[in-house]
Amino acid sequence: MRLIPYPPGVIMGGEVIFKGRDLLAISEAEIRKIRGDEIAMVFQEPTTSLNPLFSIKTQLSESLILHRDMDKEGAAEESVKLLKQVGIPDAERRVNNYPHQFSGGMQQRIMIAMALTCNPDLLIADEPTTSVDVTVQAQLLDIIDRLRTEYGTAVIIITHNLGVIARYVDRVNVMYAGRLVESGETGALFAQPMHPYTMGLLSSVPRLDLPRKHELFVIGGQPPNLARIPPGCAFHPRCQFAIDRCRQEIPELEEITDGRHSACFRSRELPELVGK
Numbered sequence: 333m334r335l336i337p338y339p340p341g342v343i344m345g346g347e348v349i350f351k352g353r354d355l356l357a358i359s360e361a362e363i364r365k366i367r368g369d370e371i372a373m374v375f376q377e378p379t380t381s382l383n384p385l386f387s388i389k390t391q392l393s394e395s396l397i398l399h400r401d402m403d404k405e406g407a408a409e410e411s412v413k414l415l416k417q418v419g420i421p422d423a424e425r426r427v428n429n430y431p432h433q434f435s436g437g438m439q440q441r442i443m444i445a446m447a448l449t450c451n452p453d454l455l456i457a458d459e460p461t462t463s464v465d466v467t468v469q470a471q472l473l474d475i476i477d478r479l480r481t482e483y484g485t486a487v488i489i490i491t492h493n494l495g496v497i498a499r500y501v502d503r504v505n506v507m508y509a510g511r512l513v514e515s516g517e518t519g520a521l522f523a524q525p526m527h528p529y530t531m532g533l534l535s536s537v538p539r540l541d542l543p544r545k546h547e548l549f550v551i552g553g554q555p556p557n558l559a560r561i562p563p564g565c566a567f568h569p570r571c572q573f574a575i576d577r578c579r580q581e582i583p584e585l586e587e588i589t590d591g592r593h594s595a596c597f598r599s600r601e602l603p604e605l606v607g608k
């Protein structure tokens with residue numbers, strides 16, 4: 333999205349292909365247009381994303397006037413409609429309120445409404461439910477899921493919550509130390525992980541079907557300092573399956589079986605190793 337100013341931000345390499353265009357190679361004017369019109373974001377902390385000095389109507393209308401060429405009256409009407417779509421009660425009155433007059437969950441609903449003002453092709457939701465309690469989490473994710481179907485918007489959810497992934501996501505990309513280490517369809521990945529880090533994550537989830545005294549699995553060690561990533565496979569200091577090669581070479585992401593990718597030298601042996 334190129335939201336981090338350069339400098340101090342640096343893009344070391346690679347491509348970000350969106351609808352056939354490399355987002356890293358286009359002009360600032362083009363990326364600004366894509367950001368509003370085609371890709372929208374919902375961040376984890378709505379209080380810092382909403383402007384406390386303007387009413388919700390003003391903030392929603394600004395985007396509608398700018399990106400959808402609406403006049404002031406049309407934008408005001410559409411703002412109420414959007415608030416209703418994300419489940420804000422008494423939307424006609426509440427649209428005139430300011431951010432501090434809403435709870436955290438309601439503010440996040442407003443952020444989702446704001447992201448939808450331009451009817452984007454892609455919605456990136458970065459830990460969208462971190463700041464709210466569990467009941468509200470489910471409501472927000474259900475809203476995103478419903479709008480995904482209604483608007484035909486593709487959604488990328490960035491999350492640490494495996495329960496959210498299991499319930500809402502079709503395809504998972506697992507990241508470790510800034511690199512993609514495993515990718516696959518959700519059901520298949522949960523049933524048989526092909527990277528030791530994914531295996532560790534899934535084993536760390538408390539299970540209701542096991543006895544209460546069952547000890548919870550913990551991945552040993554600490555996540556690496558991103559300024560000093562270990563040589564070879566970044567996961568090797570914590571990996572019970574590490575071999576010499578893992579300390580020297582970085583494993584590439586490769587297809588292991590149909591639609592399943594893993595960046596581990598031992599992915600193909602894992603079922604056998606785990607069984608030992």
Ligand code: SF4
Binds near residue numbers: 528
């Ligand atoms: S490459 Fe080696 S260290 Fe890295 S996850 Fe696979 S087995 Fe473990």
